[in-house]
Amino acid sequence: GKIQFHPERYTEMYLHWMENIRDWCISRQLWWGHQIPAWYCMDCHPENFDESGKLLRRESPIVQKTAPDKCPRCGSTRLVRDPDVLDTWFSSAIWPHTVLGWPRQTDELRLFYPTDVLITAQEILYLWVARMVMTGLYFRGDIPFREVYIHATVLNKEGKRMSKSLGTGIDPLELIDKYGADALRWSLLQQAGMQQSVRFYEERVVSARNFANKVWNATRFVLMNLEGADLDALRVMGAQPADALDRWILSRLQRTIQTIEDALGRYCFDDGANALYEFIWSEVCDWYIEAVKPRLHDPARRAQTQAMLLYLFDRLLRLLHPYMPHMTQELWQAIGATDAEPSLGRARFPVADPALIDPDAEAEVAQVFEGIRAIRNLRAEVKITPGVAIPAVWVNPTDDASAERLQRHAATIGHLAWCQEVRFGQPTERALMNPADGAEVYLPIAGLVDVARERERLQKELAKLEAEIKQVQARLRNPQFVERAKPEVVQETRAQERDLLDRHARLKARLEQLQE
Ligand SMILES: [Zn+2]
Known part of the structure; x- marks a missing residue:
């Protein structure tokens, strides 16, 4: 088809519904909505009305785009408009083209119809999505959007639907006050993939807040080490790798960009988040920054290292921006903003350079x-x-x-x-x-380890381990256990034995290293 669904399995459900389509009653007796454009004449069809003039039946309606002055049949001006309104989903069905000015042929309509992607929930796939496609094809002769992303439903941690009336919901504003909007957003995006229900755990928001703090502190560290430096000159210098460590982090950056590009293209926001988390927390913060710290005190290497860090954090904040818009905007203002690109929200998203990938x-x-x-x-x-x-x-x-x-x-x-x-x-x-x-x-170990005590400790541990090994091996020698227990239990016990023997061998080797 011309419309692509993510996850793909919805394509089949959608087509099944379209092929087994039913009649649709489009009028509703509500006080709000698009009023149905049908009028009834009180003079040539009095049988439609009761004594008080209330519309009872709907014979011979006059259907027009604009209100008629008089009855086209008898010329009477005693006309009554149908009080019913269109079903909400009928009105919503024409949303993609009406918001762009239809039925007028506006520039917006020409430019933005069809749009790229519709993001919605699974329960309104038929009610809304299918009907937008239907009216789009009918009124515009074209589909209203090329892709549909069906996002997950967030359940509470017991796996129940969040509901105000049941009190199973959460208050996002409370969480934002507590942990920040970026942390809440990250915690949700980190789970937003192809699965159709995710559980909400506050612990995830806590760890998202910790991640945000990590990024904040690392960027502050870089800024501190850029104090007094000519950022424009460093930007011109760019990333000039001086050793394998520099080439490694640039290579990892390219791979991270590729992963994010691919993940966002597939609407797997979780994969992108995981790649960013691993790259920033472990590779950039735990390894790269720690490794280059001494270089910042070496006059011969300081500028090159500053330029590397500036480049790296400029790219990293751009990549993180869709996930944590507020914090990254604030930090990038000090790191990356230039006259040409004054705001991160409008700055270019990084593109991977395969030439920098360095196995x-x-x-x-x-x-x-x-x-x-x-x-x-x-x-x-x-x-x-x-x-x-x-x-x-x-x-x-x-x-x-x-x-x-x-x-x-x-x-x-x-x-x-x-x-x-x-x-x-x-x-x-x-x-x-x-x-x-x-x-x-x-x-x-001289001067670091009390050898006698360490040997004693290891011997105790060894004795404990040997007792455990004996127990496990006794079970495995027992034919009743091996024959009667579930095969996976027997397998697990064998794995346990292997693990214990491994640890035993390592401890013994360690003990030998401690011999006089
Ligand atoms: Zn009439």
């Missing part, structure tokens, strides 16, 4: 981050608070390519894993080891 940089940075995570996990294991500097770690690459890559990023590894020194090779001191991508990382 090599992505692989390189992924390997570096994996190494950093492995060191952080070691630190967490021995309860060293994040951010507290330790003297050294060892990185022992398993191949030449990994060695080259990891050495190139030694400063970043040290900075993000909070280590004063990153040494390469096999450690010459007693250390805990974690495997990473293309390397083993080692945390020397």
Whole structure:
């Protein structure tokens, strides 16, 4: 067909209704609406009226666009207009062309009919959407819109329909006061995909507010570091990647733009939101900003880093704008507004540049981050608070390519894993080891760990684990259990056994690393 439905399954329901169409009584006895343009003559058809002059029957109506002066049959001026009004859905059915000035041939009608998309709810697909199409085809000879997006219905957290009279609803104004309009909007868009009912949890608005705060604080950080800088000059400079980290974030930005472009095109606002959330929170805030902080104090690299951040946040706020219009407008005013583009609402939406997609940089940075995570996990294991500097770690690459890559990023590894020194090779001191991508990382424990106590702790844990393993294995050896229990329960128990044995092996290895 010429009209596309999102989700697509509504096409069939719509067509089914159109093929099994029924008669439609279009008159209603209401006090408000389009009055039916039919008049009745009291002189040549008195049988239509009762003694008080009330219209009882509707024989031989005079149907006209404008009120008749006199009866075309007998010339009488005693005419009574039908008091009935048109069914609301009849009036609504002509909405797409009447709002544009029809029946006058206006510029608006020529320019905007048919429109691009109609956004509506599932329960008025037949009542409204089908009828707009019908009258559009009849009066305009063309469909009124090319696409129909049927959005989800928001239910309360028990899965019940929100209703004022049942008291199952929520007051959006209250939530906006509490968390902000952008947070509420984000929490809903984050669930707005192809599913046709979503449940409302206030917790989602809370986490949306936290996300908004994250974006706000990150942008404030960037602005703080742009203080005194010539923004126009930095804009002219643009994003000039200086290393794999810069190329990585630009590459990730392009992929995020592509994902959003694709998601919005499919009306999957949730997919776009998830991509933005992951990109902004994790990749930009947790990794990129943290990694480039030292560069901002290096006079040789400061301007290039400022230009990268300015570029990145300009694009990021543009992408986020449809989801969080108020906050992004406010922040972008300081970051991106220029004479040519004074307002974010009217600024160009970013377009992905495939030339900036860089799989090599992505692989390189992924390997570096994996190494950093492995060191952080070691630190967490021995309860060293994040951010507290330790003297050294060892990185022992398993191949030449990994060695080259990891050495190139030694400063970043040290900075993000909070280590004063990153040494390469096999450690010459007693250390805990974690495997990473293309390397083993080692945390020397001298002075950081009370070895005797740590061994005691591990031995206790090991004993507990062994008891659990015995229990699970006893169950699995019992033929009654294996034969009688549901297959998925048996499978689950086997998976549990594998998991316990894994943990056991890791603990044993750790214990060996702590031997004298
Ligand atoms: Zn008459």
